Amino acid sequence: MKLKMQIESKAQGAELTSIKYNGEEKLFQGSKVLDENGNEYWGRQAPILFPIVGQVKNGKTIIDGKECYMGQHGFARDMEFEQVEKTDKCHIYKLKYNEETLKKYPYKFELEVCYEIENEKTLNVKYKVKNIDSKQVEFGLGAHPAFICNYSNGNYKLEFNKEETDMKFSKLENGLISNEEAENLIKDGNMLQLQADTFDNDALILSNIKSNKVVLKDRENKILEFNFTGFPYLGIWAKKGAPFVCIEPWFNTADKVDSNGIFKDKENILKLQPKEEFKSCFKIKFF
Secondary structure, three states, X not given: OOEEEEEOOOOEOOOEEEEEEOOEEOEOOHHHOEOOOOOEOOOOOOOEXXXXXXXXXXXXXXXXXXXEEOOOOOOHHHOEOEEEEEOOOEEEEEEEOOHXXXXXXXXOEEEEEEEEEOOOOEEEEEEEEEEOOXXXXXXXXXXXXXXXXXXXXXXXXXXXXXXXXXOEEEEEEOOEEEEEEOOOOOEOOOEEEEOOOOOOOOOEXXXXXXXXXXXXXXXXXXXXXXXXXXXXXXXXXXOOOOOEEEEEEEOOOOOEOOOOOEHHHOOOOEEEOOOOEEEEEEEEEEO
């Protein structure tokens, strides 16, 4: 099999720890990769963002009139998932609400992630969120995979599959979405050149996207094609000087700087009625 994957051994966060194509590692190796001073660039590899994406204002949000405190990107990435299925081609993990989650997020839910090798080149990542509460559930959802890429040398770019003349770049202020837009970095209609200073002002947060696919390339070759059909936002991020780049499909973002702090009022917040399910999928094709 040309494409192989591994998940964190204890299902911590149900996080991918390896994607190998033709024996070559494609996923950033997290805490194993150190800078010239022996420090980690980033200790994670492909966390699941749930039930928020980014930060909530002042680290808290109001749900059903109650203040709820949540760290950046929510709690799912730090919790142990139950293993449902594990074969060479399919891994399925589930996280269900418990007493700990109810203190931070007063909803009864099930979150399931399925990693499926579709063919020799393509990995599908499927999410399913189920409302098992007696009331409406609101949630955020996103992904954060990091791919090996020495972007600082200026040899890498992202190419979208459609012209992106109207794409919006959101500006971050202390982790929150500013009312001012950031500079639009798209060149030649659909190309985003990665350079040493690309992430000096934190992540690039893209919206109003016409494309459903983006290709990571070096000067001569395609590295991967990322299909984010159905996701309204795309985050692009790396630590400065780090040998990786994250391509992050999101359904929502951090709070805005002028947020009223009420969770259900967040822009593009997802909502489920009792017994309803929400499903989504993104695909990564390697070359």
